[in-house]
Amino acid sequence: xxxxxxxxxxxxxxxxxxxxxxxxxxxxxxxxxxxxxxxxxxxxxxxxxxxxxxxxxxxxxxxxxxxxxxxxxxxxxxxxxxxxxxxxxxxxxxxxxxxxxxxxxxxxxxxxxxxxxxxxxxxxxxxxxxxxxxxxxxxxxxxxxxxxxxxxxxxxxxxxxxxxxxxxxxxxxxxxxxxxxxxxxxxxxxxxxxxxxxxxxxxxxxxxxxxxxxxxxxxxxxxxxxxxxxxxxxxxxxxxxxxxxxxxxxxxxxxxxxxxxxxxxxxxxxxxxxxxxxxxxxxxxxxxxxxxxxxxxxxxxxxxxxxxxxxxxxxxxxxxxxxxxxxxxxxxxxxxxxxxxxxxxxxxx
Numbered sequence: 001x002x003x004x005x006x007x008x009x010x011x012x013x014x015x016x017x018x019x020x021x022x023x024x025x026x027x028x029x030x031x032x033x034x035x036x037x038x039x040x041x042x043x044x045x046x047x048x049x050x051x052x053x054x055x056x057x058x059x060x061x062x063x064x065x066x067x068x069x070x071x072x073x074x075x076x077x078x079x080x081x082x083x084x085x086x087x088x089x090x091x092x093x094x095x096x097x098x099x100x101x102x103x104x105x106x107x108x109x110x111x112x113x114x115x116x117x118x119x120x121x122x123x124x125x126x127x128x129x130x131x132x133x134x135x136x137x138x139x140x141x142x143x144x145x146x147x148x149x150x151x152x153x154x155x156x157x158x159x160x161x162x163x164x165x166x167x168x169x170x171x172x173x174x175x176x177x178x179x180x181x182x183x184x185x186x187x188x189x190x191x192x193x194x195x196x197x198x199x200x201x202x203x204x205x206x207x208x209x210x211x212x213x214x215x216x217x218x219x220x221x222x223x224x225x226x227x228x229x230x231x232x233x234x235x236x237x238x239x240x241x242x243x244x245x246x247x248x249x250x251x252x253x254x255x256x257x258x259x260x261x262x263x264x265x266x267x268x269x270x271x272x273x274x275x276x277x278x279x280x281x282x283x284x285x286x287x288x289x290x291x292x293x294x295x296x297x298x299x300x301x302x303x304x305x306x307x308x309x310x311x312x313x314x315x316x317x318x319x320x321x322x323x324x325x326x327x328x329x330x331x332x333x334x335x336x337x338x339x340x341x342x343x344x345x346x347x348x349x
Contacts, residue, residue: 091115196271216270217241234266
């Protein structure tokens with residue numbers, strides 16, 4: 001039976017609660033759009049339930065359990081959420097104005113710029129996670145979450161756990177997914193252009209019709225992935241990149257390895273830390289703002305290349321051809337004789 005004072009409900013309100021409880025006990029978890037305004041659900045356990053678009057305005061949700069529940073676009077206006085457990089719940093676009101969140105647990109709950117909080121409430125202090133462009137989500141546990149269509153442009157998802165997540169049509173352009181675990185996720189039609197997927201584990205992911213143009217796939221594992229209709233123009237890979245069995249690497253990708261032919265290639269903004277490109281042909285290549293920290297470019301041909309703002313800290317440039325190379329604003333540490341050459345190139349650029 002449900003918890004609460006039956007006498008306060010009349011007609012549809014009581015029937016709605018009875019139907020909710022009966023269906024919940026029988027295993028139903030989809031209650032999208034349900035109207036529970038003013039209902040007394042104190043101490044109810046409703047973890048992992050889908051309440052997308054539901055109305056909880058003025059409801060008594062004291063110490064209710066909504067862990068991992070879908071509360072997207074819900075109305076929680078003036079709701080009593082004292083002591084409620086909302087950990088890892090999805091509160092994107094929810095309305096919580098006037099809600100009482102005293103002692104509520106919100107660690108890992110998802111929100112975005114459209115979520116409306118009570119006046120003075122700080123989601124960061126409550127340890128909630130923003131799902132907006134540029135979000136800081138490194139090492140976060142986002143497995144089995146519905147993030148379809150979410151705009152996470154330039155978000156930091158390095159080391160994040162995204163196994164079996166729904167990312168259909170998600171925008172991950174320029175996102176950092178370094179060493180992320182994304183296996184068995186649905187990435188169909190996702191925009192991963194310019195994304196860093198270096199050392200990422202994507203085994204079994206569905207990447208059909210995804211856009212990975214100019215993505216960094218160095219050392220990534222794509223075994224078992226579905227790649228029909230995928231766009232890979234300008235993507236970077238290495239000998240340690242693992243493609244599905246029988247996959248033929250198409251033209252237009254850039255293999256990064258010692259002695260590689262990369263003349264005129266656009267590698268701007270790429271994370272190439274520690275990469276071995278000794279003896280490579282990078283003449284006229286675009287390496288603007290590329291992170292080459294600790295890379296080996298010994299004896300590489302960088303003539304006419306653009307390294308504006310590139311990170312060259314710890315980079316081995318021994319014997320490299322820097323004739324007419326643009327090194328303006330590059331971050332660099334090197335011996336005095338090479339520094340003099342860099343200064344000369346910067347002045348002439």
